[in-house]
Amino acid sequence: MGQSPKTLIECLPARVSDALKQHARHHASAPAVRDHLGRALTYGQFADAVYAAQQQFRDAGVQAGDRVMLVNENCVPLLVAILALSELSAWPVVVNARMAESELDRIRLHCEPRLVLYFLDSAAAQERWQMFDNEPGNAVLALGGGIVGIRPLPVQPRPDEAALIEAGVFTLIYTTGTTGDPKGVMLTHRNVLYVAAVSSALRGLRADDRVYLVLPVSHVFGLAAVFLAAIYVGAELVLADRFEPATAMATMRDRGITGLFGVPAMFARLVDHARAHGLGPDDMPPLRFMYSGGAPLDPAIKEKTETLFAMPLLNAYGMTESGPTICQVRYNEPLSSCSVGRLLPGLEARLLDTDGKPVAPGEVGELHIRGPNIMLGYYRNPQATAASLDVDGFLNTGDLVRLDDTGNVHIAGRSKELIIHSGFNVYPPEVEGVISTHPGVLLCAVVGQHIDGNEEVVAWVQRAADSDLSEIELQAFIRPLLTAYKRPSRILFMEQLPTAPSGKVLKHKLKQS
Secondary structure, three states, X not given: OOOOHHHHHHHOOOOXXXXXXXXXXXXXXXXXXXXXXXXXXXXXXXXXXXXXXXXXXXXXXXXXXXXXXXXXXXXXXXXXXXXHHHXXXXXXXXXXXXXXXXXXXXXXXXXXXXXXXXXXXXXXXXXXXXXXXXXXXXXXXXXXXXXXXXXXXXXXXOHHHHHHHHOOEEEEEEOOOOOOOOOEEEEEHHHHHHHHHHHHHHHOOOOOOEEEEOOOOOOHHHHXXXXXXXXXXXXXXXXXXXXXXXXXXXXXXXXXXXXXEEOHHHHHHHHHHHHHOOXXXXXXXXXXXXXXXXXXXXXXXXXXXXXXXXXXOEEEEEOHHHOOEEEEOOOOOOOOOOOOXXXXXXXXXXXXXXXXXXXXXXXXXXXXXXXXXXXXXXXXXXXXXXXXXXXXXXXXXXXXXXXXXXXXXXXXXXXXXXXXXXXEEEOHHHHHHHHOOOOOEEEEEEEEEEEOOEEEEEEEEEEOXXXXXXXXXHHHHHHHHOOHHHOOOEEEEEOOOXXXXXXXXXXXXXXXX
């Protein structure tokens, strides 16, 4: 990387918007951002738009420590708003406009924003805005080259939060879920800048790269590991508001995309689209690298994607609370396995058993991690913070992992998703990996369901295009590949598995079905 982690931390700028200002001074004419509506800004124009938005926020009364809720889908004005708020030490609360209204309400009530902004390029955000546009004090104005609806809300001063401003909170990102109270992850400028700097170096990201940003910026993967990492090195970002395989393929070819980041489901759909339309490696964009993250990567998806693009699909792992990256495969050290690679430099890890004791080398344990990317805590939720962060600053990820002899991390599954069937441990990713190798399977998710004092293994499957795969056929395929206790007792087919805006399969919704 050229710098030690300690040196890198010491050299990080104070706030996430500083990298933009640096590139605007030295490379003002270099392309910075372009979106699906054709808006394109150079680094100089991007910085000017941020300065203008900063003044608009200041005129609206936004101060350091204020929360500003951004109801959005990916667009250039959203990126402008995030960096403008960074300049004011206000905290963007970036939420996807396609979330359920009840989820948006819970987040709004919890974070108590001074302003709620609706980015009206998004049809989903427009629909939300129409519910409030007649309220007194609301306004519609131009911001960052787009139109936003602005809803001011009463805010009570909170002098008890001065320490959070001093600690350098950059953003609140609310963890996904449809039940229970929301948890707002407080990430600091230092947290996300460390991830942007280190992960971009380990990916070989360069200023002459053109990165396709279709992951929602409302998700920490898209926000920190793609958006901020690209801005950190001065690369160009090409934004899409949502993922659709045909559009993605055409955009990547037309714009000469060199870097692609996605969740496994996205790569599976690209492969399915290519197969249905007879596309091969010669029809692919000129990628230099592609990374998967956000969910476990099945070996079958990895193999099919690498065959289609004729290049390695590199894997990474993290979570919102780690800003997000914990491990990643280095761009110059591709792996044939679905390992998520080695820890980022500067991180410490512990693998503990159910009694909180270190596991033996090579054994599966729950991963606890400490380092400069770990969240400050959950906003206004000291109980949840104490349950996740111990007194030594280690974050309990809740994930079960194994370290191999070379230090690469292999994900066994979520500790909460571990299925105990007839006394045997069943790790869903292992079963999903086998099911996904069938050519008639596009996506699958394995969950445990309690029945008569036991847990049964249940698989939900989304078929590939033009497949008429049956449960009998798939069970016959699985039988020689899995030990009896790991085989699903039921296989259920769905037209489309439920996913979050990021593309991650929502297993809790399957459990409720």
